[in-house]
Amino acid sequence: MSELKDVITAYRNLSLGDRVVFYSTVTNDVDVSEETLQGFLIETRMGDDLSCLYCKGDHVVRNGKRKDGTQRFLCRDCGKSFIPSSQSVTSGTRKEMGIWIKYLKCMLDKKTLKESSEECGISMPTAFSWRHKILDALRDVTDKVYLDGTVEADETFFNVSYKGNHKNSKTFTMPRKAHKRGNDIRVKGLSSEKVCVPCAVDTSGISYARPAKLGKPSSSCILAVFDGIIAPGATLCTDNEKAYKAFSETKEIRLIQMETDSRVCDRGGISYGIQRINAYHRTLKEFINRFHGVSTKHLGNYIVWNNLIANSRRKSEETLVQLFARILSAGISVRNRDISERSPLPSLEV
Template sequence: MSDLKDVITAYRNLSFSDRVVFYSTVSSDVDVREETIQTFLIETRMGDNCSCLYCKGDHVVRNGKRKDGTQRFLCRDCGKSFIPGSNSITTGTRKRMGIWIKYLKCMLDKKTLKESSEECGISVTTAFLWRHKILDALREVTDKVYLDGTVEADETFFNVSYKGNHKNSKSFTMPRKAHKRGNDTHSKGLSAEKVCVPCAVDTSGVSYARPAKLGKPSSSCISAVFEGIISPDATLCTDNEKAYRAFSKSRDIRLIQMDTDSHISVRDGITYGVQRINAYHRTLKEFMQKFRGVSTKHLGNYIVWNNLIANNRRKREETLGLMFGHMLSAGISVRNRDISARSPLPSLEV
């Protein structure tokens, strides 16, 4: 009995994200009842004072139940009516939270939209919208990473893809004829039809990458991507690309560039290489291939997804907990129509 008390006390001291990890660990083998999830959300999101999810005020009363049994609350301070999952990207979707958890598991398994929609009993369109709402919320996690120790960096390239931009849309004009699938633009070299994605990975497996510009990397795009992401105490290992020199010099980061022939560099008896970043590129390319041509406007989101699940030093339950926790705590709201209306070449320095 005292063991149980200890567990309960320890549980109460956990943060919201850690409680989610604990919860998803103990519930991963059982089919969790929706009521259990709802109780969990009330406890973790509203706390002991049963505070409002919008204004944090504690004059909150129970206000009947939705048709599906979900408890409704009313805040007497701000007047808002809400349910335990409100004020998150799940707001207004009218789907039970258990379905969202199921969907996150599909994302962990890199399932396609069709596979996920069948598994969760939602439409392919909903599966698409959820994918990007979740990734928008998780971007807040991946944008806060900090790479330290020996950091390997190198850029990789993806063909520009206008997939998902309707050719009859008034706001979009196809800048060129569509490529047939499988057409290789590589023969044109690093033309304006390639998106440059600078990537970096450190010794603990933490990675960062984002689409930066069209064509060859520049010093300013390397600085823009890695500013605040790579620790000034890190040792940065790259190939002979000169764009990294200005970045490391201005941030006073130790830079080791590889010998062009051997792809290694020996300093003070230590051998430095770029194998880890090459392995990262392979994983990222394999991940993108699974989705048969990712549209450039969503490329950044797919990288967020890859980076979350590519770190194999984290257990599956921990990643699921991290995703669920951030999905509910990210301070963003994403409207359905804004997802497909994204710019065909978003935030690229052309």
């Protein structure tokens, strides 16, 4: 991982002309289509030594093909039989890759469960579980972002929602009376019924956010969210929230804080502000509000979804198959039970 960050830092130091040369070189390297997807998965997931997707052992042999042409493998170490997309989001489903790719397109188009299930010919519960399987895998990809240059950060808040915890859990009991649906915060004041979501966005538009805790942000939750995400050479711009001071000191990241009620600030003739992060909050709220009350346990996934849409606009040259290939390569396989039994509140409670 640190090697990747070194490459990204080196890339950012290149001139614009050199970046173009570099970019056209690397994008050709990851060219993948529906026809080459299988080969891509074998290469990225099993490597040159053809290692097992289950035990990582390297005594793997080719073991015939499925009717649809998919290569089957057999591991002589653990005895398991598998295909290149085993142990991934598609595990346990018998749908063709093409339907998954179509579903991914529905997600990028912000389609509802009903619209997506009709378009892809799958049931509503299947559409719901695919949504979260894809987002879980993408979370693994988005957790590896690296924000550099001028980074604006600020937290936003959502009402706690226990939706989806009632009938599925034998152990969960409602801690309070249910509120009317809706995640938007219109009243001032931070009670323990609001989820704090620290967010950051850098000059090139890369964003990162995740639900951290209930109530006001703390120094330790800011550190837990942004550690390893904001580059050491970055300049961090925030409002006058104290929690960022400790983060900036610990990580030796330059911090510029706005005066109370001020959105811009001049340092050495350069103007810094927090407009970019405010715009990010607006887009995120608008996106979450579409769903009329997102359960707090799934809030992190909906943030990943929002960022996916923003990033796919930024990187218009990435095809759907390439994006799907990245999701499969993440090697995240989630069971339906894991989705419904997710912890009702954010895990970064500090």
